[in-house]
Amino acid sequence: MLKRLVVLVAVIALSFTFAVKDATSAEKEFRIGWLAAVTGWAAQIGKDMTNGFKMYLDQQNYKFGPLKVKFIVEDNLAKPPVNVRKAMKLIKRDKVHLFSGGLLASTGYALAPLAERTNVLYISPIPAADDLTQRKRYKNFMRLGFTSSQNSHPQGQWACEQGFKKVVTIAADYAFGYETVGGFQKTFEACGGKIIKKLWPKIGTKDFAPYLAKFPKDLDAVFTLMVGGMSLSFPKQFRGAGFKAPMLGGITSADEFILPNMGDEAIGYITAGQYSAALDTKKNRAFVKEYQKRYGKMASYYSESCYTAALFIHKALAKINYKYDRDKFKDAMRSLRVDAIRGPVYLDKFDNPVHNVYIRKVVRISGDHKGLGVKPNSLWNKVIKTYPAIGQFYPDSAEKFLKQPVYSKNFPPCKHCR
Amino acid sequence: MKSIELLISAIALGLGIICYLKLDKKNIILKKFVMLFFGLLTIGCLTPFIDKYVPLSQLIMNEILVFGVLAMSLDILMGYTGLASLGHAAYFGVSSYACAIVMTKTSWVTSFAAYTWAQSNGLGIIFLLVLAIVVAIFFAAFFGLLAIRATDVYFLMITLSLAMVVWGLAYRWSAVTEGDNGINVPGRPSLFGINLDNDYNFYFFTLGIFLLCFSVMYLFVNSPFGKTLVGIRESEERMKMLGYNTWLHKYIAFIVAGIFSGIAGFLWTLFNLFVSPPDLELITSAEALFMVALGGPATLLGPVIGASIIKILQQFVSIYVERWPLILGAIYIITIMVSRLYKVEGILGIVSKIRGSSASSKE
Numbered sequence: 001m002l003k004r005l006v007v008l009v010a011v012i013a014l015s016f017t018f019a020v021k022d023a024t025s026a027e028k029e030f031r032i033g034w035l036a037a038v039t040g041w042a043a044q045i046g047k048d049m050t051n052g053f054k055m056y057l058d059q060q061n062y063k064f065g066p067l068k069v070k071f072i073v074e075d076n077l078a079k080p081p082v083n084v085r086k087a088m089k090l091i092k093r094d095k096v097h098l099f100s101g102g103l104l105a106s107t108g109y110a111l112a113p114l115a116e117r118t119n120v121l122y123i124s125p126i127p128a129a130d131d132l133t134q135r136k137r138y139k140n141f142m143r144l145g146f147t148s149s150q151n152s153h154p155q156g157q158w159a160c161e162q163g164f165k166k167v168v169t170i171a172a173d174y175a176f177g178y179e180t181v182g183g184f185q186k187t188f189e190a191c192g193g194k195i196i197k198k199l200w201p202k203i204g205t206k207d208f209a210p211y212l213a214k215f216p217k218d219l220d221a222v223f224t225l226m227v228g229g230m231s232l233s234f235p236k237q238f239r240g241a242g243f244k245a246p247m248l249g250g251i252t253s254a255d256e257f258i259l260p261n262m263g264d265e266a267i268g269y270i271t272a273g274q275y276s277a278a279l280d281t282k283k284n285r286a287f288v289k290e291y292q293k294r295y296g297k298m299a300s301y302y303s304e305s306c307y308t309a310a311l312f313i314h315k316a317l318a319k320i321n322y323k324y325d326r327d328k329f330k331d332a333m334r335s336l337r338v339d340a341i342r343g344p345v346y347l348d349k350f351d352n353p354v355h356n357v358y359i360r361k362v363v364r365i366s367g368d369h370k371g372l373g374v375k376p377n378s379l380w381n382k383v384i385k386t387y388p389a390i391g392q393f394y395p396d397s398a399e400k401f402l403k404q405p406v407y408s409k410n411f412p413p414c415k416h417c418r
Numbered sequence: 419m420k421s422i423e424l425l426i427s428a429i430a431l432g433l434g435i436i437c438y439l440k441l442d443k444k445n446i447i448l449k450k451f452v453m454l455f456f457g458l459l460t461i462g463c464l465t466p467f468i469d470k471y472v473p474l475s476q477l478i479m480n481e482i483l484v485f486g487v488l489a490m491s492l493d494i495l496m497g498y499t500g501l502a503s504l505g506h507a508a509y510f511g512v513s514s515y516a517c518a519i520v521m522t523k524t525s526w527v528t529s530f531a532a533y534t535w536a537q538s539n540g541l542g543i544i545f546l547l548v549l550a551i552v553v554a555i556f557f558a559a560f561f562g563l564l565a566i567r568a569t570d571v572y573f574l575m576i577t578l579s580l581a582m583v584v585w586g587l588a589y590r591w592s593a594v595t596e597g598d599n600g601i602n603v604p605g606r607p608s609l610f611g612i613n614l615d616n617d618y619n620f621y622f623f624t625l626g627i628f629l630l631c632f633s634v635m636y637l638f639v640n641s642p643f644g645k646t647l648v649g650i651r652e653s654e655e656r657m658k659m660l661g662y663n664t665w666l667h668k669y670i671a672f673i674v675a676g677i678f679s680g681i682a683g684f685l686w687t688l689f690n691l692f693v694s695p696p697d698l699e700l701i702t703s704a705e706a707l708f709m710v711a712l713g714g715p716a717t718l719l720g721p722v723i724g725a726s727i728i729k730i731l732q733q734f735v736s737i738y739v740e741r742w743p744l745i746l747g748a749i750y751i752i753t754i755m756v757s758r759l760y761k762v763e764g765i766l767g768i769v770s771k772i773r774g775s776s777a778s779s780k781e
Contacts, residue, residue, distance in 0.1 A: 038740055075736055080600055080694045085481070089733065093474040106598045110692050113602040117691075129599065173590075174598050408592075 030067040030324065032313070033090030033099030035076040035083055035111075041228075042078035042103055045302055048257060049101065049126065051295050052303030056310035058294075064314050065322040072096065078103050080110040087111055091120050097324050098123060100309055105129035105148070105175050112138035121326055125309040126302060130179045131406050133352035133392060140326070142333055142351040144309045146274050147392045148176050149183025149407055151251055154357045154387040154394060155272035156187030159248055164188075164220040166196045170211060170234070171225035171250070173200040180225045180250040182407025185414075187395070194416040200409065205230055208237045215243065216418060225250035231258045235265040246270065254362050256300040259379045262362075266379060269362040274353075275301040275342040276360045278369075278380040285370060287341045292373045308340045344389070352392045359385040427463035430456050447640050454719055455633065462625040466618060478733045480621050482726050483628040484685045489709035489721030490635055491678030496707070497715030498639050499671045500651030504574050505561070505581030506706050509676040511698020512557050512584060513550035513683030518601040518693040519594065520549060542607025543614065543623075547684055554680020555673060557584070562672040566665060569654075581703055589695045600694025603687060614688070624685055631678055636718060638674060647671050648716070712753055714764025723765055 034053060037046030050073060062069045072094050074086040083102060090096045098121040102111055108127025115122035116139045124132070124141065128148040132141060159167065167188065171177035177200065185195050196219065199211050206229065215222075222245055226234050231253050238247065251273035252258075254266055277288050277299050287307070291299040316332040317324065337346045343356040360381035367376050387394075393401040405411050434456025441449045462479070469476035492506045519526070520533045536545035565576040588595045595601065606614040614620045638644055649657045650664050657664050687693055696702065705728065713724030727749065736742040757763055760771040 039743055075740070075742075079696045081690055081692060081696055084690050084692050085477075085733065088477060089474055089737075092477060104598075106600055106694060109596075109599040109602065110694065113604075113692075117605075 028067055029070050030064055030317070030322075031070045031072065031094055031096040033087070033094060033096035033101075034071060034073045035086055035090075035099065035101035035107075036073065037078040037103065038073070038075035040075075040077040040079070045103060045257065046076075046078065048297070048300050048302040049103070049306045051291070051297075052299075052306035053100070053125075053310045055291060055294060055303070056307050056314070060314065064317050067317070067322050070094075076102070076107070078107075080104065080106045083107050084110050084114055087114055087122075088118075091118050096120065098313070098326075098329075100125055100313075101306075102127045108132050108141075112141040115140035119326070121330065123309055123313065125305045128179075129175060130392070133350045134402060135406060137350060140330075142330065142347065144312055144345075144353055145305045146251075146355075147352055148179035148250075149186075150352075150390065150392045150394070151272040151274060151357050152180050152183035153187045154390055155248065155359060156184040156189075156193070157191055157395070158272075158359050158385060158387075159184070159221065159223075160188050160191035160193045164193060164246075166194050166216070166218065166220045167223050167248070168197045168199070168215055168219045168221075169195055169223045169225075170199040170201065170208075171223075172205075172227050172230060173202045176227070176252075177225045178409055179407040181223065182412060184223055184248075184250075185412050186407075189412070189415075195414055196416050196418055198409075198414050198417065201230070203227060203230070206233055208234055209241075212237060212241045212243075215241075219243075219245050221246045221248055223248045223250075224253045226253045231255075232261055235262070235269065239265045251301060254360075254381065256298045256381065257302060259362070259381070260298060260375070262379055264364070266362050267364060270359060270384075271362075271381065272357055272359050273301055273381070274355050274357060275304045276358050276381040276383050277374075278360070278365075278382050279342070279358065280383070281343070283339070284341050285372060288374070289372045298374050298378070304341050308338075308342065308345065311340060312336060312338060312345075348391050348398075350392070350398070354389055354391040357387040357390040358383045359387070423463045423465075423467045427460045427467070430459040430463060434460065451633075451636050451640075454636070455629065458632065458722075459625075459629060462629070466621060474733070476617070476621055478729055480617075480624050480689060481733070482722070482729045483624045484682055484689055485706070485709065485725040485729060486722040487628055487631050487685065488679055488682035488706050489713070489725045490632065490718050491675045491682065492706045493710050493715060493718055493721045494635060494639060494647075494671055494678070495675040496710050497717065497720075498644060498651065499647045499668060501569070501573050501668065501672070502707065503565075503577040503675075504700065504703050504707065505565075505577030505579075506675070506679055507698045507700075507702035508561065508577075508581040508584045509554040509558055509679035510683040510686065510702065510706075511588065511693075513554045513680035514687040514693045514697060515588060515595060515601070515683075516549055516553040517546045517684055517687040518603050520546065521603050521607075521687075522601055523594075537607045540608065540610050543609045543688075546607070546688075547681070550680045550684035551677055554676045554683070558673045558676025558680075562669050562676075566668050566672055578700065578703070581698065582700065585695060585699050588698055595695075598695055600692055603691045603693070605691070606688050620688065624689065627681065627685060631681060632718065632722075635678060639718065643667070643670075651716075708750070710764075712750065712764060714762075714766030714768075717764070717766045720764050720766035727765075 036050045037043050057069055057071055076083045076086050087099055090099050100123040103126050105127050108124055108129045111122050112132055121140045124143045126145045128146055130147045130149055133143055169181045171181045196216055201211055224234060247269045249271045251271055254269040254271045256277045288299045315336050315338055316329055319332040320328045334347050345353050345355045348354050361384045362379050363382045365380050434453060437452040465479040466476050488510055496502045520529050524530050536542050561580045565573055568576050589598055608614055612619055614623055646662055646667050654664050709724035709728055710721045714720030731742055731746050753765055756768050760768055762771050
C-alpha cells in the first residue's frame, strides 16, 4: 500500500516536472504573448491572424532594435474562458511583457479586466466590442483593429447618399451584429433613410428561408452582418429567393477571408472596412504579394490588423529606446502616427485607432490582378470610396456620442419597422 | 517560512501512513478513505512547492480541483446510479452565473445589498457558497422531475436538452447575463479576514472545499443509501421488488449530484473571475463525462484522475504540442481498448485489475 502511495506521488510529480523549463528571463529579450485559435472552429481565422503577426516578425528577423523578440503562441480555441487561463499562463509562466491576439468581442471583454488586474498590457488586434474603448474602458487595454460600429457610421451616410430609402437589416444575433447594425442605422436614419425591418438570425444559421419570407418586397437594399458560414449562404439564398435589391454589409459579410469561397452571387456586395486587399497603394500591393507568396492565401483584414499590431509595438518600442516600461510604452503608442498597410493610423485618446474607412464593392477581376500572384479571376473588394481619418465616434463628438447607450438589439429603436 | 507546504504535506503523508498501519484491516471503506484523503492532501499541499520550480502548476492544480469536484459529482450519477447525463454543466453554470450576478449587478438592489452586508461581516464567500447550493438544488430538483423517469439514451437526451435551455438563457438573456460577453467578476471576497485575492490563499481554500466535497461524497456513496443506488444501477427491477422507491432514490441522487456540481461552479467563478456561456454549454458537460469515463466511473478518485489528465493536457502539453487533442484522443482510445481487454472501466479500473492479478499471483 505504501508503495502505491509513493508511486502515485511520483507520477504526479513527474507529470509536472516534464514541463520544467528554464524560466530565467534573458536581459535582452522582449516577450510577446499571442492568443489565437490553433484548433477548434476558428482555427483558420486564427491562422490568418498568427500569420499576419509572424510575417512582420519574420521580416524583422525577430529583432526589435537590440531586443530579441520571443513570440509565444497559445491556443485559445476561440473560447473566452480558455483565453483567461491561457493569458494567465503567458503572464505567470512566460512572464510576457505584453500580450495580444483574441478574436471575438467576448474575448476582449474577458481579457481587458485581466490586463488591468495583472498590470500587463493587452493589445487587441481584432476584438471589436464598442464599449471597451467607449463606456467600459480598462486601464491596460489598447486596440489596433476597429470598433464594430466604426465602419458602419460612414457606410450609413454613404447608403443614404446613394438614394436608398428603405433598408432591411439582417444580422447575426450577438453583440458584434447589434453594434454594426446600430452604427449603420444611426447615421442612415439621421440622414433621412428608414430601416423598415430588423432581423436577427442566430450565429451559424444555414437556412435563411424563414427570414427571407419576412422581407418586405419593396426594399431598396439589405444590410447584413454575417459571420463564418453564414456569409457564404446568405447571398445565395437571397438571390435565389428572387430579390434584386443591392446587398450592403459589415466587414465580415464579404471579407477576403471568405471571398475566395464565394461565387457570382456576391458580385456587387458593398461592405465597409478599414482594409481591403484590393487597396491600390504600393505598400498594400507589396503586402498582399508577400502574404500570398508565404502562405498561399489572399491577405485578409485579420492578417493586416495583426501585422499592424506588430508594427505598432515595434515603433513604440523604438520610441522609448527599447527600454520597456508599461506606462512609457503606452504613451509612445498614443503618440505614434504610423503609415500602415491600411493607410495612416493613430490612436485617439480612448486608445482606439483612427483610420480610413473604405467602402468596398465585390468585383471579379480577370487574370492575375496587378501581378500579385493571387489566383486568377478572383473576387476582390474594390474600393469605391474612401472616408479619411474616421474615428469611433464619427460624425459626433466623443462627449455627445457617449451620452447614448451602447448599441443593442433595441437601440437605436426601430421607429419605421413594420 | 515559505516551505510550510512541505511541512504540511509531510505531516499529511505521515498521518496517512500511521492510519494505514494502525487501522483495522477489516474496515476497508474507512481505510481506503483515510488513504485517499491524506494522499490527496499530500499532493495538494505539495503543489505550491512544486510551483516554485514549475511555474503554473499551482494554477493548473487549482483548476483540476475545481473540475475534480464537477467530475466527482457527475460520478454519483453516472458511475454509481448508472445515469449518464449530458447536461451536468447546467448546475455548474447556473451556480457560477448566480455568484457572478450577485457580485456584480449593483442595480439589483436587494441581492447586492445582501451580498455587501454579508461581505462586510466577513461572510461574503459563505453567502456565495450557500447561494450556489440553493440555486443548484432548485434547478436540479426541477430538472430531475423531468428527467428521472427516463433511462439510458432518453435520459441523456433530456438532460442534454434541459442544459441547452439553460445555455440559451445565458446566451440570450443579456439584460441579466450580459449575453455572450460574459460577466467579469472584479475580485474575490475575503474569508474571515483572509485575502483570497492572493492566488496562494485561494488555492488552499479550493483544496479545503475539494477535500470537504470529496469526504462528503465518499460518505454518501458508501452509505446504505449509496448502496441502493448501486443496486438500482445493477437492476432497478429487483430493487423495486425489494420494496425500494427507486424513483425517489434516483431523484435524490440527481439533486445531490447537482449540489456538488453547483459548488464546483461557485469555485469556478472565484477561480476564473469570469463567467460566460461556454461554461455551461454541451462541451463542458461532455468534458465532465469524459473525465469520468477516462478515470473510471464509480470510483470517485477516477474522475479526479480523469480531470487531471485532461487539464494537464489542455494547459501544459498544449505549450509543447500544437495538436494536443490528438494526444488526448490517443489516450482515450488506448484506455478504452485496454479496459475492454480487461473487462473493466477507465484508468482506475485497469490499475486495480493489474494490481489484483499481481496480488493474486503472489498469494
